[in-house]
Amino acid sequence: MKMPVCVAVSCLLLLWFTCTDVHAECPSVCSCSESHRTVDCSWRGFRHLPVGLQRNIQSLNLTHNRLSDLDHHLSSFTHLRILDISYNRLLHFPASLPRALWQINVSGNRLRVLNKDDTAYQWNLRVLDLSVNKLERVVFINNTLPNLKALNLSHNKFWTVPTNMPQNLEVVDLSHNSLVQILPGSLIRLHRLARFYLHANRFTTISEGAFEHLQSLKLITLGDNPWACEETANISHLLVWTKHTSARVSGCPCHTWHTCGEAHLSKTGSWHFGTYTLSPYVFGTEEPSHPYVQSVTTHFWAGTSLLNTRDDQTGSTKEQESFRNGRIFTSTVQ
Numbered sequence: 012m013k014m015p016v017c018v019a020v021s022c023l024l025l026l027w028f029t030c031t032d033v034h035a036e037c038p039s040v041c042s043c044s045e046s047h048r049t050v051d052c053s054w055r056g057f058r059h060l061p062v063g064l065q066r067n068i069q070s071l072n073l074t075h076n077r078l079s080d081l082d083h084h085l086s087s088f089t090h091l092r093i094l095d096i097s098y099n100r101l102l103h104f105p106a107s108l109p110r111a112l113w114q115i116n117v118s119g120n121r122l123r124v125l126n127k128d129d130t131a132y133q134w135n136l137r138v139l140d141l142s143v144n145k146l147e148r149v150v151f152i153n154n155t156l157p158n159l160k161a162l163n164l165s166h167n168k169f170w171t172v173p174t175n176m177p178q179n180l181e182v183v184d185l186s187h188n189s190l191v192q193i194l195p196g197s198l199i200r201l202h203r204l205a206r207f208y209l210h211a212n213r214f215t216t217i218s219e220g221a222f223e224h225l226q227s228l229k230l231i232t233l234g235d236n237p238w239a240c241e242e243t244a245n246i247s248h249l250l251v252w253t254k255h256t257s258a259r260v261s262g263c264p265c266h267t268w269h270t271c272g273e274a275h276l277s278k279t280g281s282w283h284f285g286t287y288t289l290s291p292y293v294f295g296t297e298e299p300s301h302p303y304v305q306s307v308t309t310h311f312w313a314g315t316s317l318l319n320t321r322d323d324q325t326g327s328t329k330e331q332e333s334f335r336n337g338r339i340f341t342s343t344v345q
Contacts, residue, residue, distance in 0.1 A: 052071070070094075090109075134155075183204060201225060211236070222252060247276070
C-alpha cells in the first residue's frame with residue numbers, strides 16, 4: 012500500500028526538524044526577536060550555553076554571564092553573523108566558531124594570547140573586539156581575515172604593536188596598553204588603515220618612518236604618552252611628521268603647536284579625557300561599512316566597559332551593545 016504524498020512530506024519535514032534540532036520557540040531563559048533569529052541571553056548567570064537555541068539564529072548575545080569554555084559549542088550555528096560573548100570568564104578564544112560570522116566581541120574576558128589557529132578560518136569576519144583582556148600577544152597567519160575592517164585591542168597588555176596584522180584593516184585601536192615601540196615593518200602592509208588609536212600608552216619616541224606606509228591614514232591619536240621631548244634627536248622626526256602629514260593628529264606630542272589634532276587633553280583625578288572627531292563604522296546592513304562622522308569624548312578608565320554612551324537629552328548613562336549599534340570604542344556622543 013502506497014503512502015499518501017502529503018503524509019510522506021510531513022514525515023520528511025518532521026525528520027528534518029528533528030535532525031537539525033530547530034525549535035519554533037525562543038528558549039524561555041532568553042529573549043528573542045519576532046523571528047527568533049536574534050537572541051539575547053545576556054545577564055543570566057549562565058555557566059554553559061543555554062539549550063533550545065535555534066540552529067538558524069543570526070545574532071546571539073551572551074554578554075555578562077559566567078561562561079568559561081565555549082570550545083566547539085557554537086560550530087553548528089552556521090547562519091550566525093553576530094556573536095557577543097563579552098564580559099564572561101573565557102581564558103582563551105573559543106575553538107570552532109562558525110565561519111559565517113561578521114562580528115565577534117570577546118571583550119572583558121581573561122584572554123592572554125590569540126593563537127594563529129583561532130581566527131585562521133574566519134574569512135567573513137569584519138569586526139573583532141578583543142579589548143579589556145590580558146592579551147600580550149596576538150598571532151595572525153598571512154592572508155587570513157581578508158575582510159576584517161576593524162580590530163579593537165585596547166585595554167590589554169601589549170608592549171609592542173602586533174606584527175602581521177590583517178592587511179585590509181581600516182580601524183585599529185591599541186589605546187590603553189603598555190606600548191613602548193613599533194618594530195620595523197609592523198605596519199608596512201596596512202595600506203588601507205584610516206584610523207589608528209595609540210593614545211594612553213608608554214611611548215617616549217617612535218622610530219623614524221614607522222607611519223610612512225600608512226597611505227590612507229585619516230586620524231591618529233597620540234595623546235597621553237610620556238614623550239621624551241628633551242631628546243630632540245630622537246623625537247624631532249616624529250614632530251616633523253605630525254606637522255606635515257595629511258592625517259589628523261589628536262594629542263600632539265610635546266605640545267609643540269596648539270593646532271596639532273585640535274585635541275584638548277586634561278586630567279581630573281584619575282580620569283583622562285580627550286576629544287576627537289571619529290568616524291566609526293556601522294555594520295548590520297547590506298553594506299559592510301557605512302561611515303558617519305560624530306563628535307565623541309573617549310573615557311579612559313581601566314577596566315571600564317567599552318559600551319557606555321550618554322543620552323544627551325537625559326544626561327544618563329546607558330549600556331549599549333557595540334555590535335548592534337556598530338560602535339567598538341568607548342564613546343560619549345555629544
